[in-house]
Amino acid sequence: MNQHAQGTDQDQTAEEVAPYGGGRPAVNDADGFGGSGSSGGSGSSEAGEPEAGEPGTGGTGASGPRVDGSGAGGPGAGDRRVGSSGAGDPGAGDPGVSGSSVGGSTGTRLKKIRIPHLQQMKERGERWAMLTAYDQLSASVFDAAGIPVLLVGDSAANNVYGHATTLPVTLDELIPLVRAVANASPHALVVADLPFGSYQGSPQQAFGSAVRLMKEGLAHAVKLEGGRTMAPTVKLLTEAGIPVMAHIGFTPQSEHTLGGYRVQGRGESAESLVTDALALQEAGAFSLVMEMVPAPAAAAVTKALDIPTVGIGAGADCDAQVLVWTDMAGFTDGRTPRFVKKYADLRGILTQAAQEYARDVRHGTFPAPEHSFEE
Ligand SMILES: Nc1nc(=O)c2c([nH]1)NC[C@@H]1CN(c3ccc(C(=O)N[C@@H](CCC(=O)O)C(=O)O)cc3)CN21
Ligand SMILES: CC(C)C(=O)C(=O)O
Ligand SMILES: [Mg+2]
Incomplete structure (x- = not known):
């Protein structure tokens, strides 16, 4: 079902990549504002081998994203392990030294991630992390941090556009976000969600929408929700050269059918999950997201499949995990899922910064002489 990696993955020398707050090395943009022009873009060189020397794009850009959300306040922080690679990162529960320099926190140089690498990681038992991203700045941080796969989710409906569900977001609204993320991600594989209504009509409709995400959005792959009934669509796209990530379990685009945000695949529908997963793999999906399914059911699916599974609320035995970035970073307003x-x-950090800035302005302590220009 999957091609093999053509490139070798060699780890390279150190590149300082501080996990948080650390300055990244430089930037290659002329205007000093990060980002790449409208066309062509820097960053994501496609032709490239699985090895890339490109420095990160992005930089000191201006405005940050705005958030809205559904969620709920999450628990505290804890340890993190980004990626897995060389330097004795225990991240993966796997056999020893990996060849893939996926991690960015260990000082290893990053390589460009391509689909065969994900397959290789499954074979080696190396777990990996996926995050959503909706804009250039967050994407450039995650890319440099060694997150191998970035998802421009239709959760942008909630987390960018302020809707209560994912249903309202359109292809036209998603494409510019995908393009921004792709332009800022020289290493990460960029997957774009097909939004509600853009693919369920027919495989042909899905093809047209996926082509837009790749041509206009510069995505490397697309994701779609649904079980075995999506297999013909997955097959058409895959055969056309469009890599497809599938998504089963709780599929938010079907919330009105499913009856809300609920765990899926309890009891006997666990077998149904395996049947769906096998059909999607057979149709050519390169990976499979499982959202809110009981951990044992997700483990069974993971074991039954050759392609990597990506869990969100699906327990620790998936091959990879995904979270919405604004949730994991404590940016989302309100409750977040369990x-x-x-x-x-x-x-909290941004609130404090905004309040201090406003106070300085009120007190006349900003701008100071060093922020002002002499005649
Ligand atoms: N910020 C954000 N995070 C997400 O994980 C996310 C989005 N937005 N938007 C699209 C979908 C919607 N998702 C959601 C939204 C809510 C729940 C939720 O409220 N879950 C409850 C109930 C679970 C149950 O008991 O069945 C929970 O406590 O986890 C779960 C997934 C996941 N996705
Ligand atoms: C939660 C992930 C899997 C997603 O589909 C999204 O962010 O849209
Ligand atoms: Mg989605």
Whole structure:
């Protein structure tokens, strides 16, 4: 079902990549504002081998994203292990030294991740992390941090556009976000969600939408929700050269059918999950997201499949994990789902910065002479 990696993965020399707050090395943009022009873009060189020397894009850009959300306040922070590679990172529960320099926190140089690498990691038992990203700045941070796969999720509906569900977001609204993330991700594989209504009509409709995500959005792969009934669609896209990540379990685009945000695959529908997963793999999916399914059912699916599974609320026995970045970074307003672990308090940090800035302005202490220009 899957091609093999053509490139070798060699780890390279150190590149300082501080996990948080550390300055990244430089930037290669002329205007000093990070980002790449509208066309062509820097970053994500496609032709490239699985090895890339490109420095990160992005930089000191301006405005940050705005958040909204559904979620709930998450628990505290904890340890983290990004990627797995060389330097004795215990991250993966796997056999020893990996060849893949996926991790960015250990000082290893990053390589460009391509689909065969994910397959190789499954074979080696190396777990990996996926995060959503919706804009250039967050994407450049995650890319440099060694997150191998970035998802421009239709959760942008909630976390960028402020909707209560994922249903309202359109292809036209998603494409510019995908393009921004792809332009800022020289190493990560960029997957774009097909939004509700853009693919369920027919395999042909899905093809047209996926082509837009790749041509206009510069995505490397697409994701779609649904079980065995999506197999013909997955097959058509895959055969057309469009890598497809599948998504089963709780599929938010079907919340009105499923009856809300609920764990899926309890009891006898666990077998149904395996049947769906096998059909999607057979149709050519390169990976499979499982959302909110009982851990034992997700473990059974993971074991039954040759392709990597990506869990969100699906327990520790998936091959990979995904979280919405604003949830894991503590940026989301309000409650977050049970499966979220909060690794930072971005909302608190940004709130404090905004308040201090406003206070300085009110007090006349900003701008100071060093922020002002002489005649
Ligand atoms: N910020 C954000 N995080 C997400 O994980 C996310 C989005 N947005 N938007 C799209 C979907 C919607 N998702 C959601 C949304 C809510 C729950 C939720 O409320 N879950 C409850 C109930 C679970 C149950 O008991 O069945 C929970 O406590 O986890 C779960 C997934 C996951 N996705
Ligand atoms: C939660 C992930 C898997 C997703 O589909 C999204 O962010 O849209
Ligand atoms: Mg989604």
